[in-house]
Amino acid sequence: MIIDETSGTVTEQGVELVPLNLTDLDEDTLLEMFPSPVQCAGALLKARALIAQAPAILAERSKAVKDAKRELIIARGYARQRAVGRDADTRRLVAESDADVLTAWERIDVAELALEYARELRKTLTEDIEILRSLNANFRGEHR
Template sequence: MIDPATGEVLERPLEVVAVDIAALDEQELAQLFPSPVQAAGALLKARQAVARAPYALRQAKDALKAAERDLKIAIARTTLELADQYPNLAVSERTRLAEADTRVIEAREAHDVAWLALEYAKDWNTALGRDVELLRSVNANMRAETK
């Protein structure tokens, strides 16, 4: 919940809503469950999302590779610039100093964001697969019940 005056996100404990199924009439009970057409439509949409998942994963992997490349370049450039300022320092010492440079920090943050996006895409792909399996099961059960 968000406080409209301050915009602050307020956390509330999760509330359990009791459903008195015995008090529901037949129409209300029927509305709790999807129709066979709705279940089939949900399965089709889930399959379409699964078909797009490899493209999304490839984009996330490519973004991560680009971010890794940018990070390496930022570290290398900063290390070379530090060679002019600190000619007597070892390369490993200059590389550690380069980590404090704003360009390297920004590149590392971009890398972290790209890595998180890839992990999210992997989790989303897994969840889509589970959804399709669940919807296939629901559809199979509905077909058996409607016959």
């Protein structure tokens, strides 16, 4: 996706797929499909810069999960104080359906999903870095 800063226009870019008929392509077309050594090195530098931010992002998202769980405990406490009923079980059931408690549960879900996404992104970046390191090593060998 490309965003034009002056007009605010958003342009969607499609994903280019590798053709299945590789044997029918000429050598120049095949070479155009592969990244240059400079592109590989640049991608590796960018991936390393992103992975360096991962510990701070994961710590921040972990803290968000803990904070959301703490908010749930507080919301439950207030909801139980406000709940009226004949016995403790009825008050507990009423408190669990309180709007603040349901909102707190939603915050926990969102925070946990964000944390899981960050973990998956770190894993993907790690795999990408390994691939890019391999490509860069192959390019160095070819250009000696």
